[in-house]
Amino acid sequence: MLTSIFYLFFLTTIVTCEDFSSITNKTSVIAKLYLNSAEIAYKIAPFQLPVAFSNDEWSQIRPETIRLSGRYIQITSQIIKQEKTSLNGHKVLICQSNCSQTIEVLMIDDKINLVKDLKDGTYFIIGDNERIKYFDIPPTAKYMVDFTFETLRDEYLYLQMINNQLKWQAYYDLLLEDNDEHGTTLIGYADMQNSGVNTIRVDDAELFGGDITIKAPSYFKNGYANGESADINARPEYNAPPPSVSLGQELQGIYVFKISKPFAIEANTNYILPMVRPTIEVERYVSIEKYFQQTNNAGNPERMYRLKSDQFLPKGNAFVRENNRLVGETLWPDQTANNTYAFALGKDYDVTYSETVTLLANESSKPISDNILISQYQKSTKQTYLINLKLENFKGRTIRIEYTQQLTGSLNYIFQAVDNNSNFKQVGSNINANFTLSASESQEHKYRIVYQTQN
Ligand SMILES: *[C@@H]1O[C@H](CO)[C@@H](O)[C@H](O)[C@H]1NC(C)=O
Ligand SMILES: *[C@@H]1O[C@H](CO)[C@@H](O)[C@H](O)[C@H]1NC(C)=O
Ligand SMILES: *[C@@H]1O[C@H](CO)[C@@H](O)[C@H](O)[C@H]1NC(C)=O
Ligand SMILES: *[C@@H]1O[C@H](CO)[C@@H](O)[C@H](O)[C@H]1NC(C)=O
Numbered sequence: 377m378l379t380s381i382f383y384l385f386f387l388t389t390i391v392t393c394e395d396f397s398s399i400t401n402k403t404s405v406i407a408k409l410y411l412n413s414a415e416i417a418y419k420i421a422p423f424q425l426p427v428a429f430s431n432d433e434w435s436q437i438r439p440e441t442i443r444l445s446g447r448y449i450q451i452t453s454q455i456i457k458q459e460k461t462s463l464n465g466h467k468v469l470i471c472q473s474n475c476s477q478t479i480e481v482l483m484i485d486d487k488i489n490l491v492k493d494l495k496d497g498t499y500f501i502i503g504d505n506e507r508i509k510y511f512d513i514p515p516t517a518k519y520m521v522d523f524t525f526e527t528l529r530d531e532y533l534y535l536q537m538i539n540n541q542l543k544w545q546a547y548y549d550l551l552l553e554d555n556d557e558h559g560t561t562l563i564g565y566a567d568m569q570n571s572g573v574n575t576i577r578v579d580d581a582e583l584f585g586g587d588i589t590i591k592a593p594s595y596f597k598n599g600y601a602n603g604e605s606a607d608i609n610a611r612p613e614y615n616a617p618p619p620s621v622s623l624g625q626e627l628q629g630i631y632v633f634k635i636s637k638p639f640a641i642e643a644n645t646n647y648i649l650p651m652v653r654p655t656i657e658v659e660r661y662v663s664i665e666k667y668f669q670q671t672n673n674a675g676n677p678e679r680m681y682r683l684k685s686d687q688f689l690p691k692g693n694a695f696v697r698e699n700n701r702l703v704g705e706t707l708w709p710d711q712t713a714n715n716t717y718a719f720a721l722g723k724d725y726d727v728t729y730s731e732t733v734t735l736l737a738n739e740s741s742k743p744i745s746d747n748i749l750i751s752q753y754q755k756s757t758k759q760t761y762l763i764n765l766k767l768e769n770f771k772g773r774t775i776r777i778e779y780t781q782q783l784t785g786s787l788n789y790i791f792q793a794v795d796n797n798s799n800f801k802q803v804g805s806n807i808n809a810n811f812t813l814s815a816s817e818s819q820e821h822k823y824r825i826v827y828q829t830q831n
């Protein structure tokens with residue numbers, strides 16, 4: 377028969393405790409990284425409990441996410457306690473008149489700074505312009521975390537919590553060439569950031585992408601550690617070759633990327649690993665997207681890219697390079713595999729459009745009733761506009777233009793083609809058309825819209 381030793385640990389009055397910073401300095405962790413924080417599980421031994429957090433450390437974690445876990449452990453209770461050693465009963469010096477004069481007093485109540493003058497036995501409250509000088513390092517608030525638990529074996533445990541010392545983000549290089557022989561390349565990077573003061577040794581890491589909402593601790597440092605640029609040379613402690621990042625695995629609608637082996641990130645360091653290198657299709661075009669105006673108007677289209685990746689791409693900043701030159705930057709959202717995503721990088725001044733808008737007819741129906749009041753409300757009006765769209769390509773190469781005219785209050789509009797091979801189509805509340813213009817070509821296209829109101 378299997379006999380197992382049954383350990384029972386009780387919470388005793390706190391005498392010795394381990395500082396959280398000494399745990400984080402010594403131990404290795406299992407980390408799940410999100411965009412604004414990480415769930416970090418610190419490996420600890422039972423004797424290291426309870427753990428004491430300084431005020432600063434406490435503000436970087438979410439206390440309600442603190443858990444103790446292990447294979448054989450059963451937690452029976454958890455205690456979080458704020459402790460501050462009192463100054464009461466200790467002697468301090470009080471500086472008066474810019475410390476040209478000091479008096480020695482006994483602290484009676486450190487909450488209201490009530491002291492007793494040792495010379496004459498009188499009591500008073502320290503004034504705002506008086507400074508306290510301590511004979512020892514003054515106490516600061518600490519947060520103690522302890523557990524009672526039962527366990528069947530002696531084992532390492534994990535103290536886990538959401539901590540904003542560690543987080544990650546993705547960014548991309550989209551490399552395009554004029555002649556598609558060289559192909560198009562998309563490289564995604566996982567940029568992991570340690571904004572804390574200690575090195576983190578990670579035994580096991582997973583990066584999470586997708587639409588996840590996890591509240592970061594209130595104290596939230598953004599961007600790169602200390603506002604400095606990324607340290608691309610951050611070296612893992614364990615020698616080369618560096619770890620790699622797995623393909624994303626779908627997990628109930630979000631994606632998990634696993635890092636292949638242990639690594640370490642030093643304090644104030646960004647550690648960057650190549651992550652995804654999907655097969656992509658990229659289509660370039662220019663886009664005219666505007667609202668219908670009753671007056672003549674003109675402008676330049678946007679430089680557009682339509683991207684399709686065979687893998688899920690977590691949201692991140694993308695740097696777009698054409699023939700090895702940076703032509704723009706965009707922040708793209710999470711992208712589903714095999715879905716197209718279109719983004720604009722800015723205007724293309726080599727292409728122009730102009731719309732000449734002519735009012736062809738402005739009709740109002742005859743009053744139905746002789747009653748002036750009723751006729752006011754039963755009148756219907758109908759305005760017919762001719763839109764003449766002129767497109768000009770000043771480039772030495774062929775371009776594709778996608779045109780979208782948005783009609784607000786679309787129920788009142790009727791689209792009318794002018795010729796039978798018109799490119800224009802009404803799709804919902806938009807009029808769409810695609811055009812191809814060869815080098816230095818200009819084209820003109822017409823359509824009509826009728827705007828109706830019924831009072
Ligand atoms: C942990 O490491 C940091 C940075 O090296 C240091 O400032 C801190 O004093 C260390 N804490 C302990 C308890 O050793
Ligand atoms: C204390 O020093 C400041 C500046 O050094 C001075 O303006 C102030 O008058 C001094 N106060 C007293 C009480 O001496
Ligand atoms: C995307 O399409 C490719 C080719 O059709 C297919 O092999 C792949 O499984 C698709 N990926 C997903 C996630 O559906
Ligand atoms: C159409 O005609 C009416 C009067 O009949 C006028 O009030 C309205 O402004 C005209 N609309 C346009 C767009 O010219």
Ligand SMILES: *[C@@H]1O[C@H](CO)[C@@H](O)[C@H](O)[C@H]1NC(C)=O
Pocket residue numbers: 794795796
């Ligand atoms: C469009 O085609 C129809 C029938 O094919 C023809 O009757 C009509 O005249 C054509 N309209 C124009 C503007 O070419």
Ligand SMILES: *[C@@H]1O[C@H](CO)[C@@H](O)[C@H](O)[C@H]1NC(C)=O
Pocket residue numbers: 778799800801808809810
């Ligand atoms: C224009 O091209 C886009 C992309 O190929 C397509 O989705 C859209 O349906 C086209 N629009 C028209 C009106 O043909």
